[in-house]
Amino acid sequence: MRSLIVLGAVGAGLVLAMRADEAGPGSDVPRGIRNNNPGNLENNGIAWQGLSDRQTDSRFYQFENPVWGIRALARTLKTYRDRYGLETAREIISRWAPPFENNTDSYARAVAGALGVDPDTHITDSQENRLRLVKAIIRHENGAQPYPDDLIAEGIERAYA
Template identity: 50%
Template structure:
């Protein structure tokens, strides 16, 4: 099982913000640990919305370049993979308030971050409802 799945943090979000749903005791020095996957997925959704609202990053290219910068990732490969899974070009504007679109985007990121995507659509919808 990957670290992100074990930590209920499928986006591999690093410690910085005090997220809702964090485990009281954090034993991973680098990455947040949540009490349930819905809370980790919710944090992913919040971050992606922040990219759009604070930085005007509203395309997959812009979002993934910020999420998975080239100093740590094959950003171009990541963008290509996510675009294929979401079914849009890298320059298509993403509606961060659209559940169906965000479900596809989050599932693609989870797959890239963990090598698997074990979460149901219902679980991702529950995370979206926590926003």
């Protein structure tokens, strides 16, 4: 039986992790959750804060705990807005999950639905929308969103610090 264990508090949130002996490759725990990288950011050489000393996944970053993976996800979204002017679910997801390996339209519609907007509607940059956007991406990337709001908020806060 697979089980989550509470490792401790990080800021205002709990850090959840799978026992290493239960959540290795081949586990039914989604890769992004196993890697503490719920946005499934591909390893492209960026020296993110909070990276695990051991990078055993050949494609995706592995973080020390989920708050750092959430920070990287939120930081990437901040860059999309600030540097590239991406402000709709369709624009954001088209860059996040390009169509050559994803059903980008379906992904954008799912994210927009979680925000209560059309995929081509401008998304205002509010704390509430940041939280909802990050949660929607985590859910779509992993098939589940297991983290409490305060943990996600802590990761977002670190991204904007």
